[in-house]
Amino acid sequence: MSSKKTQVKTYLKNHLILYLMMVPGVVALVLFCYVPMYGIVIAFQDFNVFEGYFGSPWVGLGHFRTLFSDPYFFRLMKNTFLLGTLSFLFSFPAPLILALIINECRLNKFKSVVQSISYLPHFIPMVVMVGIMIELFGSYGVVNSVLNCFGIESISFFSKVQWFRPLYIGSAIWKGAGWGSIIYMGALTAIDTALYEAAEIDGASRWDRLVHITLPSIKPTVVTLFILDIGGVMKVGFEKVFLMYSPATYEVADVLSTYVYRQGIVAANFSYSSAVDLFNNVISVCFVLAANWIAKKLGEEGIV
Amino acid sequence: MSKKIKIADWILAGVLMGIGLATLYPLWWVLMTSLSDPVWLSTHTVGLIPGKFSIDSYKFILSESKLWVSYLNSIIYAAGSTVVTLFVCSLYAYPLTLDQFKGKKFFNTLMLIPMFFSGGIIPAYLLITNLKMLDTVWAMILPGAFSTYYVILFRTNMRGIPQELRESAIVDGASEFRVYWNIIIPLSKVIFLIIALYCIVGSWNSFTPPLLYLSDETKMPLSIYLRDLIVTNSTDTTELTMSGGSAYYQTIASQGGGIGMRIAIKMGTIIVSVVPIMMIYPFIQKYFVKGVMLGSVKG
Numbered sequence: 001m002s003s004k005k006t007q008v009k010t011y012l013k014n015h016l017i018l019y020l021m022m023v024p025g026v027v028a029l030v031l032f033c034y035v036p037m038y039g040i041v042i043a044f045q046d047f048n049v050f051e052g053y054f055g056s057p058w059v060g061l062g063h064f065r066t067l068f069s070d071p072y073f074f075r076l077m078k079n080t081f082l083l084g085t086l087s088f089l090f091s092f093p094a095p096l097i098l099a100l101i102i103n104e105c106r107l108n109k110f111k112s113v114v115q116s117i118s119y120l121p122h123f124i125p126m127v128v129m130v131g132i133m134i135e136l137f138g139s140y141g142v143v144n145s146v147l148n149c150f151g152i153e154s155i156s157f158f159s160k161v162q163w164f165r166p167l168y169i170g171s172a173i174w175k176g177a178g179w180g181s182i183i184y185m186g187a188l189t190a191i192d193t194a195l196y197e198a199a200e201i202d203g204a205s206r207w208d209r210l211v212h213i214t215l216p217s218i219k220p221t222v223v224t225l226f227i228l229d230i231g232g233v234m235k236v237g238f239e240k241v242f243l244m245y246s247p248a249t250y251e252v253a254d255v256l257s258t259y260v261y262r263q264g265i266v267a268a269n270f271s272y273s274s275a276v277d278l279f280n281n282v283i284s285v286c287f288v289l290a291a292n293w294i295a296k297k298l299g300e301e302g303i304v
Numbered sequence: 305m306s307k308k309i310k311i312a313d314w315i316l317a318g319v320l321m322g323i324g325l326a327t328l329y330p331l332w333w334v335l336m337t338s339l340s341d342p343v344w345l346s347t348h349t350v351g352l353i354p355g356k357f358s359i360d361s362y363k364f365i366l367s368e369s370k371l372w373v374s375y376l377n378s379i380i381y382a383a384g385s386t387v388v389t390l391f392v393c394s395l396y397a398y399p400l401t402l403d404q405f406k407g408k409k410f411f412n413t414l415m416l417i418p419m420f421f422s423g424g425i426i427p428a429y430l431l432i433t434n435l436k437m438l439d440t441v442w443a444m445i446l447p448g449a450f451s452t453y454y455v456i457l458f459r460t461n462m463r464g465i466p467q468e469l470r471e472s473a474i475v476d477g478a479s480e481f482r483v484y485w486n487i488i489i490p491l492s493k494v495i496f497l498i499i500a501l502y503c504i505v506g507s508w509n510s511f512t513p514p515l516l517y518l519s520d521e522t523k524m525p526l527s528i529y530l531r532d533l534i535v536t537n538s539t540d541t542t543e544l545t546m547s548g549g550s551a552y553y554q555t556i557a558s559q560g561g562g563i564g565m566r567i568a569i570k571m572g573t574i575i576v577s578v579v580p581i582m583m584i585y586p587f588i589q590k591y592f593v594k595g596v597m598l599g600s601v602k603g
């Protein structure tokens with residue numbers, strides 16, 4: 001009988017190659033995910049590049065105190081929260097409504113063409129989309145020439161504070177609604193057609209079937225995506241705001257993630273910007289957990 | 305009753321048509337503006353079609369060497385990151401599908417934690433700096449090489465391959481790597497294709513990593529070139545006159561087409577940059593949709 005040690009040895013001898021196969025993945029994970037996680041310690045240090053992670057002096061929660069007394073703190077929080085919440089309120093229902101319309105339409109050929117078209121903007125790079133918007137809404141763009149036709153003076157949309165949020169949200173719907181509808185279409189096609197047939201025999205109208213069969217059937221999908229999206233409210237992406245904003249619109253457009261970029265990468269305040277980023281991440285996680293908790297209270301399956 | 309349904313269907317179709325047209329119009333407008341005569345465009349705006357067609361902007365774009373350098377860079381980054389990502393992720397996924405593989409739980413947890421927590425951009429930037437990867441092709445390829453999402457897709461898919469195939473190959477003396485190479489890969493072609501397409505599009509469109517990690521102009525990908533040209537307008541008239549198509553630009557400008565030329569060049573550059581993806585889009589669309597469906601099944 002072989003002892004435990006030799007058993008381990010034979011196992012490793014036979015399976016060593018499996019572990020070797022995982023090496024590239026493990027190295028990439030540790031290096032690019034776990035090392036930066038450790039790097040968060042600089043939020044509690046007065047980090048400078050020469051002394052590194054281990055030599056820089058500790059300052060405890062000092063940077064967080066600075067953040068809370070930062071003159072921009074309130075503005076950043078308000079902008080992040082409002083932009084995230086408004087985007088969520090308008091962008092969340094859009095794919096669901098689109099999927100329901102597509103699902104209800106019985107002209108199949110036509111339906112599939114529209115579906116294909118609706119996915120297309122997902123593949124347009126963010127920078128191109130913003131570029132197109134700038135021109136469409138620019139002084140030589142279609143929107144302003146239509147306004148001029150009605151005798152309204154041209155509006156410089158990208159430097160007006162009140163237009164930033166509508167443009168941000170509208171373009172998000174243009175880009176994401178079609179792609180987002182795919183997941184609902186999957187849930188919709190999974191509904192047992194026997195349910196509809198039975199309802200039809202019982203004399204249920206089209207609207208009744210939508211309300212009593214379709215919507216309840218896709219409810220789990222809707223709830224899961226709802227929790228995921230609500231969790232992302234404070235995680236307003238850097239890229240799009242960065243491309244769309246300008247000092248003229250900072251008042252409504254500057255969010256935590258863009259502030260991190262300006263403070264960290266541009267101004268090289270590594271410690272302070274890490275603290276801002278960490279703060280943003282912590283509230284984001286709180287949002288996810290809160291959304292999950294509420295979903296569970298309402299008797300739905302959570303995601304965490 | 306049947307007549308009523310018919311009306312409802314036509315209304316729905318009308319709404320869908322409106323949505324489809326609203327989706328396409330901005331892209332159509334870009335294409336048509338890029339095909340406009342610069343002099344005409346300086347005083348008019350394209351509605352549906354230009355008042356005067358011309359391919360002047362494309363003549364200029366073709367001679368713009370900075371664009372083609374960034375185009376080539378984008379191709380290199382996309383190809384490199386796709387190959388590396390496919391190998392890293394599929395190699396990580398394969399052992400996780402085997403019953404007798406010990407440590408599955410550890411490796412699963414190891415890859416799931418980064419889905420919830422991340423270090424953020426500053427520590428990542430400092431890491432890339434410390435690794436001396438700033439301004440290298442590696443900064444565009446390696447940080448994104450591991451993706452938990454792709455590993456889960458690979459794992460779900462590879463689980464569908466019968467274990468007997470692998471076992472009989474092992475009995476015949478094949479090594480695990482040979483099994484992976486000669487059995488698993490050929491039987492997972494579709495998922496490899498789907499993930500490759502995700503990687504290509506993701507890399508082609510990526511903006512933040514090059515913004516953070518690259519500063520050398522000759523290494524910039526298309527996304528950064530486009531930002532400089534279209535969004536920040538930093539490539540202005542003076543720069544246009546100094547670059548490759550200077551003489552050409554000046555001829556047009558002297559005819560009063562300077563403004564129109566600049567708009568047409570921007571729109572033409574957009575068209576040139578999205579053409580590769582738009583061309584293959586009809587063929588790859590179903591694979592993307594398949595990928596979303598697979599991903600929504602929890603692994």
